Amino acid sequence: MAQLLIELFCEEIPARMQARAEEDLARLMGEAFKAAGLGVDALTTFSGPRRIGLVAEGVPARTADVREERKGPRVGSPEQAVQGFLRGAGLESLDQCRIDNTPKGDFYVAVIEKPGRDAGAVIAEALEAAIRNFPWPKSMKFGEGDKAQRWVRPLHRIICLLDGKTVPVSVFGIEASNLTEGHRIHSKGERVFAVKDYADYAARLRDNGVVLTRAERSAIILEGAKRVCAQAGLELIEDEGLLAEVTGLAEWPVAVLGEIDPAFLDLPAEVIALTMKVHQKYFAVRDPKTGKIAPKFVKIANQDATDGGKAIAHGAARVVSARLSDARHFWDLDRKRGLEAMAGELSKVTFHEKLGTLADKVERVAALARELAPAVGADPELAYRAAKLAKADLVSQMVYEFPELQGVMGRYYALAAGEPAEIADAIRDHYKPQGPSDAVPTAPVSAAVALADKLDTLVGFWAIDEKPTGSKDPFALRRAALGVIRILEAGGYRLPLLQAVSDVKSIEQMLKAVRSDRGAMVAQIERARDLLSFFADRLKVHLRDEGIRHDVIDAVFARNDDDLVRVTNKSRALQAFLETEDGSTLLAAYKRVQNILSAEEKKGFNSVAYASEILREIPDPDDNLSWSNEALDAALLAAIAKTANTPQENTLVSEIQTAEADAAKALEAENFEGAMRALATLRAPVDAFFEAVTVNADDPMLRRNRLVLLSRIRAAVQAVADFDRLEG
Structure with a gap:
């Protein structure tokens, strides 16, 4: 096994491109080696202002011999099919194939034998292809004819050493060698010198003023900067x-x-x-x-x-x-x-061609911030004022020069104009969080404006159908949704998202959609649901690091709950509960009930229709349709209990009443674990019920009543979450 050393030496490579260049070089060479069957033990890269390269250990002298059998068309197939098979296999005639007899007929089989190749030849091909097709973000053209280059900066020298010997490679008229170059100032003796292998290469570069790896240079810079400061x-x-x-x-x-x-x-x-x-x-x-x-x-x-x-x-x-x-x-x-004058110029700046100017956006955000303010404990008028000024610094000279200071400069200008600190801070913080490590605005006015800004962006781009697709998200909508989630969670704000989304004003009017009022309403509802689903996906990403399963979040969201704080708390509680013995008990009981009901529903069983039928049979002079839901529920269970012919059935009726009542109280108090614990008590009576009775009894009334009884258990569990969405 040998060592491979590659260095591509050129003029100054932009600093921002170097780390990515290392990754690309490793990928291109690694893929080429794999395709050629050249395995290596380890491959590492390095880069600096004037070079990128790699070192690979454990390189074999040759690739392995390959023997492949490729099944072809049936004997007697059309000539076109036969010729296509031969071309694909790289053969000239059927004489080079054998015929296999199978139960399905006789088939041609091509035996393709590829002898191993010298590692140097594989490396030379791979390196030339990598250099010519290197994906620099920006490349330059140099030279003419055979020496014409397309590279980030003029390429001067190539090292390609395998086991200490130069691999013959020529790219852009540059022949590979064992020569490299040290620091322009700190080189000792001749600036260009020969190297034998990676250890010699790294050591001689160090002696000639070059620290080779990014990691070591970074450590030297940080240590040195801290030292001169401390002194x-x-x-x-x-x-x-x-x-x-x-x-x-x-x-x-x-x-x-x-x-x-x-x-x-x-x-x-x-x-x-x-x-x-x-x-x-x-x-x-x-x-x-x-x-x-x-x-x-x-x-x-x-x-x-x-x-x-x-x-x-x-x-x-x-x-x-x-x-x-x-x-x-x-x-x-x-x-x-002044900030007020800057705000007046936002009408000259386009936010998006279909969503109007920045002034249009500011008006929507200000109106929404005022609506959201009570939900986050903010003063509505302060939130409105902060939103009106939040984007003003985008037309300032300072932010034009330094876009990174958007919001930051607005805060300074607001304070200089005598605006309250809450407004100034909201101007600075309403863009937050801009990434997973960024702080979340927690001050009430800041939270109101930040939420309004992000929700307006999401609703606007959903309205014009500019949603993220695959890895593309040009308007950072995923980040906006995750920002909403983090703000709501950090503040514990109870904000129904569907209501907040509907509070975004003027989107429909601004778009001037040509459709009926009913069509516009339906479209808005569908958009809101789609946007809520998008939030569910972002919440999965947010909670993934906590170990919360995606199916648990799906089960909770399926209950059409748009309060993200409640959804998050319930997801955490459900995940924790499912990992307990009570959780396994509840899940097992639910699945046993659901399996029976699902089978019967395919045959026409309808729990609502059957329950109504039972209620109509109750001998009562009053119109039972005027009863409260609680009274109807109690009457339904009482009617079922009267027809029960086993103690286990009566026990289950009683346990359902108790479990439903306890679970409902716990859910009202948002004690989700308590609600699930209450429902888990049904496991034993459910098992006893199944052992004592036949649900699909010959008596139609008994069968109907028992199925309705089971549907009550399912409904009680699904009031917490849609257990059908849980995996496993």
Whole structure:
């Protein structure tokens, strides 16, 4: 078994593309090896500013010989079928086939023998195909003729070593070799040098100023940045995205502490940090004593500095000052214009061609936020005002420059204009949560506006039939639905979703749909149900990490409950209950009852019609249709009990009455586990009932009454959840 080393050396690869390039290289080569039957023990990748590559261990010298038998058409088949079979098998004539005699007739069988191939030939083909078809997000064209390249940046050198020997590969006119190149500044001696294998390659690159793997460079950067901050009595503001980016910018990363003009500290901290991150790839720093941003930054240089980094820090500070001066200009312009004036310009910005402008959306969201406010404990007028201003900063100079600051700048501008803190915070937080790790808005006004914004988006895109399909979700509707779920759950807000969806104003009028009022109403109901189903799917994703089964959520949602907090609590309770002995008992009893009822319903049994028939037989001068549901239920069971001819039947009637009453009280109190425990007590009397009586008795009245009795058990259980949807 041998080792394979591949390096593709080129000019600077954009940092954001490097990690994905590693994955693509591993995938392309791995798929090619598998297709060729070349197995390897392990395959790892590496990347940096000027190279991507891989090392594979346990590479065999040759692929295995392959013998395949392929059954063909029947002897005597049309010539066209025979020729198609031969082409597919790679054969020239039927003389190369044998004939197998089977009970179904005689058939041609092609025996295809493929001898193993040299590993080097397989690797050469795979590497050439991978390079020529590499899926860079953006590629550039270089050169002409046979040397024409389509690559992320000009490709200069290829290493392809198998067991220390160069594999003959030529791509874009570049011949593979054993040569690589070190750091532009820190290389010792000649910058280009030969390597023998991966261990030699990694060690010599290290000696020549290149830290090979992303993981090691990332660790060096983080440790170094924290160290220079600690030496100054400061604290690094960590940023995973920025760390990943600078990891791809430096081959020999060195952390340098630079200084900002303190005069810029009157800018919002987010503006300072983002200005340095976006334009210069510098880390912001805070004072641990005050928790506020400090007039310092950390730059990751790509070289050691003889003066301790003073010149690097000085040059970086000059660039930062220029960028922060631009930011101050935007800040001053925006505050002078004011949030109210910005809000007036939203009518010039299209939200979606079928859903109107941002001003249209703001009007809908504001109206809905006012409606939802009581449900989350918010002041309706504060929620309305916050929603009216929530999108205004989208037309600000600062957000145009830094879209990441949407909402954040709106909060600053609102406070500068004297708006209440609740409104300012809602403007900042109404976009949240924007991902699984993002915080959820919990302040009442913030929650009201965030819910309204997300529900309006969902209803709007459902109305124009722009729903997510497969992996495509261009309008982030899955994230919006999950955001609604997390907000409701975090606050424990009891919000019927169907009512909330119907409160979104002006969608139907705005679309000007050409259909009757009845058609519009039906369409709205169908859309609402479809949207509720979408929420159910998102809830499954949300609860999956807790181990809540998808079928449990389906069973609860099937009861048409649109209160997500109640659905979540009930799903958790049902999952936990099913894992207990009482849960198994209830499920077994239900399935025994349901199996009988399902069989009878196929023959025409209808529990409602049969129950009505029993009630009509009750000798009572009053019109029983005017009775309460409770009275009808009691009368129905009493009538069944009168016809019972076994004590087990009477016992079951009595136990049903008790279990139904206890379960109903527990459900009213949302004690879902208590309701299921009450129903689980029916297992013993149900088993005794089945042992003592024949449900399908010869007497039609007894048969009818016993089936209705069983239907009462099923209905009581299904009041909690649709147990038919539970798997297993």
